[in-house]
């Protein structure tokens with residue numbers, strides 16, 4: 001008999017860390033995690049962790065021969081800045097990795113005559129505002145607006161959203177009897193702010209980097225100008241969004257891809273909050289015009305009313321709670337020097 005499990009790819013990334021901890025709180029969940037990297041020891045205790053490559057089809061086949069996977073959280077991806085440095089590799093990991101996993105999930109659903117749930121985090125990077133004026137004018141974008149990404153990562157995410165919808169609705173559509181296939185659900189995340197981990201290779205990274213650098217007592221040069229604005233969300237809400245959408249009754253869902261929002265901040269507003277708590281923080285603005293242009297192409301805020309209406313999305317952390325109750329106390333604690 002195969003063991004039933006929840007599979008998390010990209011488990012050693014930021015969302016992976018928080019999701020493992022949260023899922024492990026329910027002792028009934030059996031977790032199977034995959035990543036190129038090892039997990040820290042405290043997380044590794046909570047899961048069966050496999051160090052391996054998502055693109056290794058033999059490895060994936062071995063995993064499904066040993067485990068009956070009910071839900072997949074497919075988190076593995078190269079983020080936006082890194083993807084611009086190695087675009088073809090980003091395509092390979094972000095698109096081909098997703099395609100292989102979708103196919104495997106579809107085949108397993110068919111084999112078991114039961115839908116495997118496929119949870120996919122997408123991003124505000126799927127949007128592409130053509131210029132700063134449009135960004136100001138169309139401040140809160142809906143899911144179907146401005147889908148003209150300017151990064152490889154954004155293109156990859158947008159296409160994978162479409163692939164997910166295809167595999168869940170039209171896969172093998174010409175077969176005499178269309179097989180049972182996957183239950184694909186997706187949230188588009190804003191920039192994420194975690195108190196316990198730092199992102200690597202993203203373009204919204206200036207937000208968390210500014211906060212963590214101040215707590216470490218290090219100077220920080222922010223790579224976008226003060227006015228640059230995008231939506232952000234505290235990590236516990238990001239995990240809650242994935243889990244709430246996974247739990248939502250299917251008949252309530254009017255779409256498969258949902259914006260989820262919490263608050264929108266300019267870089268200067270993040271700086272001001274940081275300075276209020278770490279008055280000695282040395283924060284300068286030294287824009288990297290290329291990375292800043294990517295941030296400028298992302299919307300200032302997103303309209304998440306579909307998620308609110310269909311499955312009751314409501315962030316627990318507004319901007320004050322996110323900074324004052326979650327980020328600041330925890331980052332301060334994280335970098336305390338032992339006496």
Ligand code: SER
Pocket residue numbers: 079080081122123124125153189190191192201202203204205
């Ligand atoms: N945080 C991501 C990045 O910066 C965007 O979703 O690449």
